[in-house]
Amino acid sequence: MSFTITELKFVLQLIIDILFVWFLIYSLLRILSNNNRTIQIVKGALIVLLIKGISAFFNLSAVGYIIDIFLNWGVVLVIVIFHPEIREILEKVGKTGTRSVHLSSLQYEEMIDNIVDACDIMSRKKTGALITIQQNQDLQEYVQSGIMMGSEVSSELLCTIFQYGTPMHDGAVIIQGNKIACAAAYFPPTTRDLPSKYGARHRAAVGISEISDSITIIVSEETGNISVAMNGYLTLYSSSALKNFLMSTLVLEDSKSTPNFINSMIQTANNLTSRSKKKEKITDERIKPIKIIDNYSKGADDNGK
Numbered sequence: 163m164s165f166t167i168t169e170l171k172f173v174l175q176l177i178i179d180i181l182f183v184w185f186l187i188y189s190l191l192r193i194l195s196n197n198n199r200t201i202q203i204v205k206g207a208l209i210v211l212l213i214k215g216i217s218a219f220f221n222l223s224a225v226g227y228i229i230d231i232f233l234n235w236g237v238v239l240v241i242v243i244f245h246p247e248i249r250e251i252l253e254k255v256g257k258t259g260t261r262s263v264h265l266s267s268l269q270y271e272e273m274i275d276n277i278v279d280a281c282d283i284m285s286r287k288k289t290g291a292l293i294t295i296q297q298n299q300d301l302q303e304y305v306q307s308g309i310m311m312g313s314e315v316s317s318e319l320l321c322t323i324f325q326y327g328t329p330m331h332d333g334a335v336i337i338q339g340n341k342i343a344c345a346a347a348y349f350p351p352t353t354r355d356l357p358s359k360y361g362a363r364h365r366a367a368v369g370i371s372e373i374s375d376s377i378t379i380i381v382s383e384e385t386g387n388i389s390v391a392m393n394g395y396l397t398l399y400s401s402s403a404l405k406n407f408l409m410s411t412l413v414l415e416d417s418k419s420t421p422n423f424i425n426s427m428i429q430t431a432n433n434l435t436s437r438s439k440k441k442e443k444i445t446d447e448r449i450k451p452i453k454i455i456d457n458y459s460k461g462a463d464d465n466g467k
């Protein structure tokens with residue numbers, strides 16, 4: 163059985179078409195499910211449509227007229243109300259790039275050990291820290307908002323950067339490959355409702371995790387707790403669980419090394435169809451991404467809290 167070029171082109175167009183529709187629906191569902199505000203707005207829109215139906219059925223011209231005005235201005239209203247979410251989608255689309263540096267498992271392990279050591283020390287001393295590890299999506303724009311560095315990742319350097327009162331302790335460190343690209347970077351904070359115990363540092367971490375595939379580690383100055391923000395989720399870790407998480411996320415994912423576009427599609431498919439796939443691979447319950455939940459169990463108590 164042989165295919166002509168036209169038939170192959172048609173099949174290719176069909177696949178691309180389906181993948182794009184799939185991506186759009188997935189992004190929409192993710193934004194809706196991540197954001198209480200959007201759920202309320204969708205409920206409001208459904209009520210308006212219901213009233214429109216009722217007014218048409220009972221021929222209520224005054225109600226119908228008012229609803230029509232509402233619907234005519236609907237597009238403008240949606241753009242105004244949803245502008246943070248629309249910006250989020252566009253920023254995500256725009257930032258898809260390539261993982262610029264590929265590290266060996268050994269290099270990853272060395273880097274992860276240094277990060278985990280630093281977080282453990284800062285957690286015990288209650289030194290606030292924000293460390294973002296770039297993955298496939300480029301964070302250069304945010305690197306430029308900070309103080310450029312280009313230094314090897316070391317526990318000592320990370321602890322020094324976040325030392326309270328020093329000029330670079332405010333803001334985030336961004337790691338690209340195994341280098342600290344910058345310190346004191348500024349991230350757009352999330353617009354979502356977080357519990358009031360989370361302040362600007364956690365909001366910034368969730369913010370960058372919503373618009374990129376980066377992994378952000380937060381050490382709380384107030385509690386010493388270590389959390390990770392990824393894909394808009396915030397999860398609490400002990401330092402040993404943090405090491406397991408970083409190893410499985412960075413090293414395992416990178417060893418699968420498929421082309422970036424295919425990786426993004428596979429990642430979307432995995433997220434959409436089975437979040438449980440990650441659970442099989444990672445045995446530690448605390449690694450499961452949970453929506454702003456502190457699942458810091460007694461067993462995780464190895465950092466002195």
Ligand SMILES: Nc1ncnc2c1ncn2[C@@H]1O[C@H](COP(=O)(O)OP(=O)(O)OP(=O)(O)O)[C@@H](O)[C@H]1O
Pocket residue numbers: 290291292331332333334347348349350351359360361362363364365366381382383384385
């Ligand atoms: N948009 C931002 N981008 C990067 N860093 C930020 C941003 N906003 C705040 N920070 C950092 O967070 C610090 C303030 O954290 P704040 O105490 O308000 O937050 P928090 O989430 O309660 O954290 P903690 O638990 O450490 O107190 C700032 O000094 C700064 O270093």
